[in-house]
Amino acid sequence: MEPDVAPLATLAQIQETPSARDGIPSELEEDLRAYGAKLIQQAGVLLKQKQVAMSTAQVLFQRFWYTSSMEKYGIAEIGMGALYLASKLEECPLRMRDVINVYDVLIQRSRQSTSSRDFKYEPMSYFSQDYYDMKDILIIAEMQLLKRLGFDVHVTLPYGTLINYMRVLNLLEDTKACQMAWGYLNDALQTPVYAIYPIPVIVCASILLVIRHLKLEIPSSQEDSPSWWDLFDAPFEDVWLVANLVVRLYRPRSQSDQNRVMQLLTKKDVRRWLDENA
Incomplete structure (x- = not known):
């Protein structure tokens, strides 16, 4: 990579x-x-x-x-x-x-x-x-x-990374989830996140927003296995901050x-x- x-x-x-x-x-x-x-x-x-x-x-x-x-x-x-x-x-x-x-x-x-x-x-x-x-x-x-x-x-744009991550999480066949994640990445361009955080963190934030909005479940093979964002070396604190910056765009x-x-x-x-x- x-x-x-x-x-x-x-x-x-x-x-x-x-x-x-x-x-x-x-x-x-x-x-x-x-x-x-x-x-x-x-x-x-x-x-x-x-x-x-x-x-x-x-x-x-x-x-x-x-x-x-x-x-x-x-x-x-x-x-x-x-x-x-x-x-x-x-x-x-x-x-x-x-x-x-x-x-x-x-x-x-x-x-x-x-x-x-x-x-x-x-x-x-x-x-x-x-x-x-x-x-x-x-x-x-x-x-x-x-x-x-x-x-x-x-x-570096995030779209190729998003496709790879969605494939790893078995979400690539979910058209609605993919479209929504793609939309979040586009909306994030209105915020400073691409100038602050690396692409894996931003992509994970978009996926997190999709999972929460659509109430999806990401299965783990073992109870003690790492969270899905850890698979992509994206600290949850950073992922959460990026997700919040994107959500702020939709405030009244x-x-x-x-x-x-x-x-x-x-x-x-x-x-x-x-x-x-x-």
């Missing part, structure tokens, strides 16, 4: 992120991370991009915030840069113009209304200053991702909290919010 050599955040980075040092509350940072990852997924779908590129972009996006603050870089611009970079890394490149156009739509939709029925898109001219500004933002975002991550942009959010996140897509928006709440 190829070792998981993907870089992970240090304990110091996890305990106090750059955004936290700049006064951004942890819950707001968590919501902005999730929404930025959603924008990457939405943009990728509109661009008909491969899922592997979208997932890679989301992992790079999550790693970035352990090296840089949301007060200095906006989630929309870094998400745009991450998707553009990941598309090159996964050998399914996108045109810069297309990425800019799609993000322009998503940003306008977020700012105008929470209801798509009220959304009216105003396309920008390719010769306008707005277009050239977004082009500069995309180029800078890609360069900052490479610089801040030390050009270490290797990403007030409409005001949702609207606040949708209005904080750029560094200027975040700086204004910090000034207003100082």
